[in-house]
Amino acid sequence: MRKGRYLVTGGAGFIGSHLVDRLMESDPGRVVVIDNFDDFYDPQIKQANIARHLQNRAFRLYEADIRNYNSIKQLFADEVIDVVIHLAAKAGVRPSVADPRTYTEVNVNGTVNLLDLAQKNGIRKFVFGSSSSVYGPAAIPPFKEDAPLTPISPYAATKAAGELMAHTYSHLYGMQIACLRFFTVYGPRQRPDLAIHKFARLITSKRPIPVYGDGSSERDFTYIDDIIQGVMAGIEYDATPFEIINLGESQTITVTRMIELLEDALGEKAIIDRQPPQPGDMPRTHADISKAQRLLDYQPSTPIEAGITKFVDWLKKGGKV
Numbered sequence: 001m002r003k004g005r006y007l008v009t010g011g012a013g014f015i016g017s018h019l020v021d022r023l024m025e026s027d028p029g030r031v032v033v034i035d036n037f038d039d040f041y042d043p044q045i046k047q048a049n050i051a052r053h054l055q056n057r058a059f060r061l062y063e064a065d066i067r068n069y070n071s072i073k074q075l076f077a078d079e080v081i082d083v084v085i086h087l088a089a090k091a092g093v094r095p096s097v098a099d100p101r102t103y104t105e106v107n108v109n110g111t112v113n114l115l116d117l118a119q120k121n122g123i124r125k126f127v128f129g130s131s132s133s134v135y136g137p138a139a140i141p142p143f144k145e146d147a148p149l150t151p152i153s154p155y156a157a158t159k160a161a162g163e164l165m166a167h168t169y170s171h172l173y174g175m176q177i178a179c180l181r182f183f184t185v186y187g188p189r190q191r192p193d194l195a196i197h198k199f200a201r202l203i204t205s206k207r208p209i210p211v212y213g214d215g216s217s218e219r220d221f222t223y224i225d226d227i228i229q230g231v232m233a234g235i236e237y238d239a240t241p242f243e244i245i246n247l248g249e250s251q252t253i254t255v256t257r258m259i260e261l262l263e264d265a266l267g268e269k270a271i272i273d274r275q276p277p278q279p280g281d282m283p284r285t286h287a288d289i290s291k292a293q294r295l296l297d298y299q300p301s302t303p304i305e306a307g308i309t310k311f312v313d314w315l316k317k318g319g320k321v
């Protein structure tokens with residue numbers, strides 16, 4: 001059997017680098033990464049995320065911007081790829097409110113560039129990293145994939161647009177596409193802007209943590225290993241040409257409870273700096289994962305209590321994996 005040849009966009013980032021690790025463990029034919037080491041957070045963190053693979057002959061890094069069609073076109077000409085896993089994006093809800101144009105350029109135009117190049121190069125399999133934020137505040141929890149979407153941030157709208165473009169390419173060209181809606185992902189290497197990581201660092205250094213709203217907003221926090229399990233199953237899935245599938249933990253907790261769990265794991269008390277609710281933030285997220293269970297045999301196995309402990313262990317060891 002031929003060994004898989006994978007293109008992971010955003011492969012130096014938090015989720016992307018964990019996926020690269022998993023693919024490299026599978027003795028692949030090739031793992032190709034595109035990443036522009038965007039400065040949304042320290043690019044050195046991203047360099048470190050993939051450093052262990054740089055000398056491996058099965059691995060290839062292209063430092064390129066997915067907005068630049070011609071530079072990534074060359075990569076598609078040079079590499080033989082079976083599956084594109086598209087995770088490169090401007091992430092983050094709040095910064096997207098301030099900079100909607102850049103989010104659109106990267107998350108919408110960049111996604112169309114990749115769909116187009118995949119199609120033109122005969123790559124039939126495409127996995128798109130979407131987000132729970134597409135649901136918006138009108139969705140009734142637990143969110144089912146067929147709920148109407150009411151995105152309330154530019155980031156969320158760009159992810160919904162990416163899904164629509166993916167559907168269009170699947171319909172027009174028979175591409176086999178899975179859009180996976182990730183629900184707040186955490187674990188080792190988590191983006192430093194995301195609440196668990198940011199709060200943990202602030203609590204450890206005895207600085208106040210900004211809590212937007214009264215702490216009653218709810219999140220379905222999903223441990224990175226569970227997300228990677230779902231993505232790997234999404235890569236294999238081929239029963240239908242197009243699917244949108246939630247990947248969550250299906251266990252929603254309040255921000256206040258998340259802070260208590262962090263306090264317990266860190267052995268420190270948090271100093272709360274209460275701030276007004278932020279525009280674009282969802283009041284709650286909660287995944288219905290029955291479709292993922294049915295189609296992908298997805299079985300998330302890390303409840304938040306265990307996952308926070310693992311995250312804090314990683315942080316205490318200096319944040320290196």
Ligand SMILES: NC(=O)c1ccc[n+]([C@@H]2O[C@H](COP(=O)([O-])OP(=O)(O)OC[C@H]3O[C@@H](n4cnc5c(N)ncnc54)[C@H](O)[C@@H]3O)[C@@H](O)[C@H]2O)c1
Pocket residue numbers: 009010011012013014015016034035036037038039040046064065066067086087088089090091092106110129130131132181182183184185186191
């Ligand atoms: N982390 C979460 O909780 C979460 C939740 C829902 C969806 N997602 C989605 O999952 C994917 C990965 O998220 P993450 O948390 O690992 O974020 P991340 O920022 O760590 O990873 C994204 C990577 O994409 C790269 N990138 C950004 N712009 C690029 C460009 N123009 N060209 C090439 N590379 C570019 C970045 O340098 C980074 O390495 C994203 O698509 C994100 O929207 C993440």
